[in-house]
Amino acid sequence: MDNTRRELFPGALEMMVLQTLRRGPLHGYAIAQQIRQTSDDLLTIEEGTLYPALQRLLREGWVEAEWGISSTNRKVRNYRVTPAGRKQLQRELSSFERMLAGVTRVLRPNES
């Protein structure tokens, strides 16, 4: 298996998917590509885990899906973020930043 894989905290993948979809609808493979590229391959996820995450987002009504044809002429399911999804992303980002600030403070105690 992939030894270099970084463990993500719960909900992180969903946040990244929502963030990626903010720029426009994409299908599963394209989402995976995007995440890999924007993270400069620092964050390698096992690509398959994307799909349970997408199902969770569908379940909460944060994304919608629609079957269509991709640029490579393939039948694919395109995901689009919903208004509720955008709102959720805002909430998550702010709480993530607060958490990150906290973690940073703990990891660098000297600065406080």
Next chain:
Amino acid sequence: MNRLRHLFARRRIDTELAEEIRGHIEERAEELIAEGMNPDDALHAARAQFGNPTFLLEESREVWSIMAIDNLIRDLRLGARALRKSPLFTAVAVLTLALGIGANTAIFSLIDAVMLRPLPFPDANRIVMLWEVPPKRIQAASPGNDPTQNTVSPVNFLDWRARTHSFTAMSAMEPFPMGLSGYGEPRAVDGLRVSADYFRVLGVAPLLGRTFTAAEDVPNGPPVVVLSYSLWKEQFGGDRTVIGRHIQISDAPCTIIGVMPQGFDLPFRHAEVWAPIQIQPGGGDEGRYLNVIAKLKPGVTMAEAQADMNNAARQIAQLRPFLSRDWTTNVLSIYDQTTGKVRPALLVLFGAVTLVLLIAAGNVGNLLLMRGAGRQREIAVRVALGAGRARIAGQLLAESLLLSLAGSAAGVGLAYAGLRAIVASLPALALPRTEGLHVDARVLGFSLVLCMITTLLFGLAPALSFSRANPDDALKSGLRNTSRGAHRTRALLVMTEVALSMVLLVGAGLMVRSFVRQTGVERGFRTDRILTMRMFFATAGYSDNGRRARYLEDVLTRVRALPGVEAASTAHFLPMTGIVPGSCFTRADRPEPAEGFAPTADFMTVSSGYFAVMRTPFLAGRDFNDHDRFGDDAALIVNQAFARRFFPNEDPVGHQLHLCWNARHGTIVGVSANTRQTDLKVAPNPTIFLDQAQVPMYFAALVVRTAVPPMTMARGVQEAVHAVDPDQAISDVETMDDVVAESVARPRLESMLLGVFAGIALVLAVVGLYGVLAYAVTQQTREIGIRMALGADSGRLRREVLTRGLRLIVIGMAGGLALAVGPTRYVESMLYEVKPTDPLTFAAVAAALLIAGVLASWLPARRATAVDPVLSLRWE
């Protein structure tokens, strides 16, 4: 909501997701190929990068799952697997439950058909039967008759109708066998003469034509008839042009004016033809022979109707003291009329099957407890691995549910087969309304509810107790010792089973003894080698009494001449057919009693030789003979009960009586032994016999004593009758043995069913006892082995196991004794000459249980001492 929708679209979404994942991998592979990798490697790499698709699919699916439902499905699947792994346990449990649930389903469908379903008439709860109730002094004279349901005099009926205001409609009914001819084969049909209002009371419109009008229901009104659906189909082939056609009913021309729809019939008064009753007001008719049915006005209560009727009865008593002094009335709902007499029996049976189900549930519960004990390690492992208590209890319950479901399915099958056998074994009217008897949605619904209740009954306790077990202890001790508490629970269950089956056995024992008493009672007549058949004499051809008397003599002469016939006679009603008319009389040598105070007796009309055919002994005087001619004063034979009551210290022979009925005079010529007439349970009433040759009736039952098996003579006797009159309609050709058997068909069925249920209960309780003891012995294999190795006496070990079994039985029986006192009181009304505390029954039941208990304990006791000490110590 999203989730629910997903639950139902699960399959579609799974395939979509699979397709999406496949596309993803392909796309990645194509990209790798474009980068220069060879196709095989590319696909491999794409897959590796993706991860395990099956696992991911599973995870995606779980996103949507509703935990409870998914868990239930998983539990059921697990349960099914666990049950498949122990087929013997499963078979025993399912069979036990099938017996319990099957018995309940069968009895419930019986109760449903007979008691719960509404009668097929609109506003049936407003339909009532009206009866006269004789004063106490008359009730005392005929103790065998039901005093609350005396048939009604026609004049009183007319007064009821005129003087009450609680009813929208009231109709008299008189059953009248009829000979139907002039269309196809002549045949005897069950006719019912009714008032025009009959169809209004029942509220049913004809299928074809019309019913008769009040203008037709008057003395000497037009002869019109309405046909039942089944007669119309059978005799007239469902021909719609029968309306207006003329047929011969009892040799008189009649016009068919209507056909009633299918199923139109009173459950206790079957009829194929209805004709207007055409009562003569003030016709001097002093008999009481009508049934009366009426419909309450909306809003009128039974009590109000009863008060209204009694008020009318008081007026009538002043008007006609001779006929009606001190007589009152009884208003009875049509439901009570139909099922009142079978209700206690059905309820007792329902109680019995409930006990059977409890015992069955107890047994399965016990099996589960033992099985659970064996699985404690498995359960402990699961608890240790983090399975929640609720999940474990759930899984154990799911197993129980599966068992119940399988048991219910098998039980419904058993019930279906059993019901068919029951109905086939019964003569038509022994149990009313069984035509509506079948296993339908209602019955299945009942079984399903029962199944759920049963599951909880036997499954809940084991499920809770095992899920509560401490995994630490269970893992350490393994199989060796199960908790003392569990053992006590099992012992308690077995004792309860023994107690409940004791109740059932006592009930069944009482019923069987009562049945034996009833059928073994001194009847005063023999039934073997007697052929019977019913004849109705066409009224037009034989309207002349003298001609009718001669006709019957001609028939008897021919029948008696047949080879194989020893004797032949007639009676207007056969014994054990439930009907005997009554009337009053006075002794000629005593002063006339005040009006309405004349004593009453049962009246029977028979031909000469009747007592010889029935082998009823003569105590004094003579039989009827050729000298008792039509037109002369009547010769009378009285029975012993009559002689004892009205001639206590005299010889009745030679005394003269005035009979109220037909205002005849007669002389007593003989005294016969007592015979049971209405029913085997009913003690003989004082009875006066008249000679058919002198008082010819319109119908008679032929009784023929044969030298050969009676049914072989059936054809010959009918031919002899038809040689006198080819149009004579004959019905109900059967042996006297069968007539008597039919009269006790219901008590026989009741005691048989109770016996079967008690038998099942006994077997279940014994199996339960055996199971508990055998299990205990298995548990103690090690202990027993050590004791034997130390030189313990094997006889003593055996006795120990035996004693333990007997202790369970005896304590259970003591409980059963206490329990049995309550319910058996309800059986009292169904018992004939047996006390509900009958010591013989109790002793027999106790002995049976003890013997069964010893047998059930013997095998485990033997097994205990067959243990090889060495093996037993290695056993773990």
